[in-house]
Amino acid sequence: MPTGAELRDKFLKFFSGHDHLILPSASLVLKDDPSLLLVVAGMVPFKPYFLGKAQPPHPRVTTSQKCLRTQDLEAVGRTARHHTFFEMLGNFSFGDYFKKEAIAWAWEYLTREMGLSPKDLWITVYRDDQEAADIWHDSIGVPRERIVPLGKETNFWEAGPVGPCGPCSEILIDLGPERGCGSPDCGVDCECDRYLELWNLVFMEFNRDEEGNFTELPRQNIDTGMGLERIASVVQGVPNNFETDLLFPLIKEVSAIAGISYRADPKSDVALKVIADHARAVAFLIGDGVLPSNEGRGYVLRRILRRAVRYGRLVGITGAFFSRITGRVISLYGDHYRELAERSDYIQKIVALEEERFVGTLEQGLQILEEYLEKFEKTGEKSLPGGVAFRLYDTFGFPLELTQEILAERGLSVDMDGFRSSMEKQRQKARAAWLETAPINSFGVCTAYRCSKTDFQGYASLSTSSQIQA
Ligand code: ATP
Ligand code: MG
Ligand code: MG
Ligand code: MG
Numbered sequence: 001m002p003t004g005a006e007l008r009d010k011f012l013k014f015f016s017g018h019d020h021l022i023l024p025s026a027s028l029v030l031k032d033d034p035s036l037l038l039v040v041a042g043m044v045p046f047k048p049y050f051l052g053k054a055q056p057p058h059p060r061v062t063t064s065q066k067c068l069r070t071q072d073l074e075a076v077g078r079t080a081r082h083h084t085f086f087e088m089l090g091n092f093s094f095g096d097y098f099k100k101e102a103i104a105w106a107w108e109y110l111t112r113e114m115g116l117s118p119k120d121l122w123i124t125v126y127r128d129d130q131e132a133a134d135i136w137h138d139s140i141g142v143p144r145e146r147i148v149p150l151g152k153e154t155n156f157w158e159a160g161p162v163g164p165c166g167p168c169s170e171i172l173i174d175l176g177p178e179r180g181c182g183s184p185d186c187g188v189d190c191e192c193d194r195y196l197e198l199w200n201l202v203f204m205e206f207n208r209d210e211e212g213n214f215t216e217l218p219r220q221n222i223d224t225g226m227g228l229e230r231i232a233s234v235v236q237g238v239p240n241n242f243e244t245d246l247l248f249p250l251i252k253e254v255s256a257i258a259g260i261s262y263r264a265d266p267k268s269d270v271a272l273k274v275i276a277d278h279a280r281a282v283a284f285l286i287g288d289g290v291l292p293s294n295e296g297r298g299y300v301l302r303r304i305l306r307r308a309v310r311y312g313r314l315v316g317i318t319g320a321f322f323s324r325i326t327g328r329v330i331s332l333y334g335d336h337y338r339e340l341a342e343r344s345d346y347i348q349k350i351v352a353l354e355e356e357r358f359v360g361t362l363e364q365g366l367q368i369l370e371e372y373l374e375k376f377e378k379t380g381e382k383s384l385p386g387g388v389a390f391r392l393y394d395t396f397g398f399p400l401e402l403t404q405e406i407l408a409e410r411g412l413s414v415d416m417d418g419f420r421s422s423m424e425k426q427r428q429k430a431r432a433a434w435l436e437t438a439p440i441n442s443f444g445v446c447t448a449y450r451c452s453k454t455d456f457q458g459y460a461s462l463s464t465s466s467q468i469q470a
Contacts, residue, residue, distance in 0.1 A: 004232045004246035005336060008064045011089045011226075014109055015062035020091055023057075025066045025337070028288040029297060035160045037297050038068045038285075042090030043159060043202070043223040049094045050164035050204055052218035059096035064089050064228060066284055066337070070300055073307075074405075077273035080179075080193040080233070080240030084304060085281035087228040095219030102201050102222045103135050106171060110198070114235055120174050122188050122195060123147045126155040126167030132203070136169070148188050157202040157223075162210055164217060168202040173234060196234065199226035242273045246332075250276035253328045258315040271311045278308035279325035280333075286347045287339045292354045303399040305351070306358050310402060313362070320359055323351040358397050365396030369406060376412060386418020394426060 002010065012022045026045035028038050036044060042065035048054035065088045075082035091105065110116045123142055125132045127149040136142045149155075158165040172188050172195040180186045180194030188195045204221040206214045229241035236244050242251055254275045255262050262272060285301045292302040305322065312321055327348060334341030369392070372384055384407055392398035404414050 001236055004228060004244055007232055007235065008087065008089065008228055008336070010113065011109070011228075012062050012064065014113055015060075015091045015105070018060070018091075018105060020060040020062040021058035023061055023063050025064060025087075028066050028068055028284060029290060035162050037300065038070075039065065040067055040069050041065070041159055041223075042067070042088040042225045043092065043164070043204070046092055046094070046223070047159070047163055049092075050217060050221050050223070051207060056094045059094050061092045061094070062090065063092075066288075068281060068285070068300075070303075073304070076277045077242075077270040079191075080242075081196060081227070081230055083229060083241065083277050083280070085277070085284050088225045089228055089231070090223065090225045092224070093222035095221060098220045098222060099132055099201075099203055100135055100139065102203075102224060103132070103140060103169065106199055106201055106224065107140050110171065114231065116173060116234065118142075121146070122172045122174060124150050124155055124170045124172070124188055126169070127151055129155075129167045129169070129203070132167070132169045150189055154189060157200065157204075158208060162208055164204050164221070164223075165206050165208050165214075166202050166204040166221075166223075168200050170197055170201070171199040172197050175234075179239070193240075196230060198230055198234070199224060240273075242276060247273075247276050247280075249332055250279055250325055250328055253325055254312075254315070254321075257321050257324065258312070258317050260315055268315050271315045274311045275308050275315075275322075275325060278304045278311075279322065279329050282308070282322075282351060283326040283329040283333075283340060283347055284337070286350050287337070287343050291350065299399070302354065303401055305354055306362075306397065306399055307402055307405075309355055309358055309362065310406075313366070320352065320355050322355045323348050326351045361396040362398075365392050365398050366406075368392065368396070369403070373407075373410060373412070382412050383415045384412065386415040386420065387422045389414040389419045390422035390426070 016022050026039065030036070030039060030045060033044065033047065039045065042063055043050070045065070046056070046061070049056040066085065067088045068085050070084065072082040073084055076084060091102070093102070110121065111118050121142070123136050123146060125136070125147060129149075133147050133149065136147050137144055155168050155170070156165065157168040175194055175196055177194065179192075181190060181192035183190070183192075186192060186194055202223040202225075204223045205217055207217050208214055227241075229244055229246050232244040232246055233239070233241050238244055241247060251262055251272050254272050258268075258272075260268050262269060282301060282305050285297070285304075290297045290301045292298055292305065294302070309322055327344075330340045330344050330347065334344065340347065368388070369384075372388065376382070384403070389398075389400060389403050392403050393400055400414070400419065407413055
């Protein structure tokens with residue numbers, strides 16, 4: 001059975017055999033692209049080529065790109081297929097080949113190289129893209145009833161609010177009714193895991209500008225993306241991404257520390273999966289130079305790390321443990337992603353430090369929350385006062401989303417107006433204290449929760465943090 005690393009290689013070699021230049025993954029952090037916090041897809045590093053603003057090293061390129069999607073954070077461990085950090089395999093044409101070749105190679109790769117049965121594969125196309133539907137039917141031979149036209153939400157691809165985009169066609173595999181939600185409406189556009197979306201082929205023809213106008217790109221391009229973990233789960237015959245060799249060693253490590261077994265209970269399985277997922281995200285983010293902070297990418301990192309630590313508590317882990325899992329990430333991925341191996345000590349120090357800071361206050365914060373939850377049970381109140389959520393954030397290091405999530409588990413929420421006004425008051429105080437010297441440790445990280453420097457920026461950005469799309 002091929003390993004994840006072999007599948008990554010195989011993909012790149014297949015496209016290299018079709019004259020694609022193999023490029024290494026770009027960093028998760030692209031400093032020249034202010035429209036995105038982090039790389040969310042394989043095409044992101046190539047935007048300048050699609051836009052005709054820079055010359056690609058070769059008209060055809062293939063990569064396995066590190067990606068991070070915070071919009072999928074809450075799906076992690078609850079679906080079989082979503083991660084925050086994942087690897088996206090892709091082949092790209094910069095004004096070279098177009099639909100016909102992209103479709104033919106994707107089909108050949110899945111059915112011949114990966115050995116998937118054509119009768120299990122389903123195709124979606126953008127509803128106005130008759131050309132793509134015809135290629136799938138006429139040149140590939142997919143029956144019309146398995147080519148499904150869909151709307152913009154799923155079949156028009158955009159990396160962000162601005163940039164290159166276009167209609168797309170996706171390849172899904174039917175994993176059988178036992179993997180589905182059972183609804184009579186379950187089909188290729190269902191959110192459940194039966195029809196697993198493997199590969200998205202984007203026919204990149206347009207650019208969307210700040211005003212939302214679409215203009216044609218100088219040339220027609222191809223951008224495709226297939227999740228390595230998803231194809232691995234299918235080829236390795238396991239029921240979810242977490243049981244592939246790409247993630248299962250991490251699950252094993254967490255379950256050993258927690259002293260519980262995987263598959264003992266669906267609830268603890270979610271926790272094991274979340275921790276495994278988040279450990280990859282954290283190790284790769286720090287490896288790419290992100291440091292925990294209260295704004296931007298640093299906040300994404302902090303939020304993910306602290307969420308993982310709290311999930312550790314849910315499976316009974318009391319001490320600091322997370323750097324053991326990120327250590328395993330480094331040993332699993334360090335051969336291919338050299339930046340992890342080279343910065344191993346640094347990554348581990350940052351993780352240990354950030355976990356230590358949070359572990360010190362997590363218990364107290366949870367206790368405060370618990371008291372409110374007990375009280376609410378008696379009074380029937382549904383909303384935590386904003387000032388309390390703010391104190392948890394400011395004094396106990398609870399990212400707002402973490403508090404919201406803990407409350408949501410019991411059908412409760414945070415009074416956001418109160419939260420914002422507490423934050424505004426604190427922001428004014430922080431502004432006054434702007435020139436205060438913050439304690440900075442040897443890694444250049446402010447070690448105080450009430451770090452006037454980072455908090456000062458943080459309050460401004462946190463108020464929009466729910467809109468932060470990595
Ligand atoms: P889904 O509908 O399953 O959320 P998507 O349509 O959002 O996937 P795309 O934006 O089309 O995904 O990304 C291209 C490919 O990347 C997908 O077909 C899938 O194989 C993979 N992928 C996308 N999101 C994730 C994720 N959160 N974790 C793992 N793989 C992913
Ligand atoms: Mg998605
Ligand atoms: Mg989709
Ligand atoms: Mg898709």
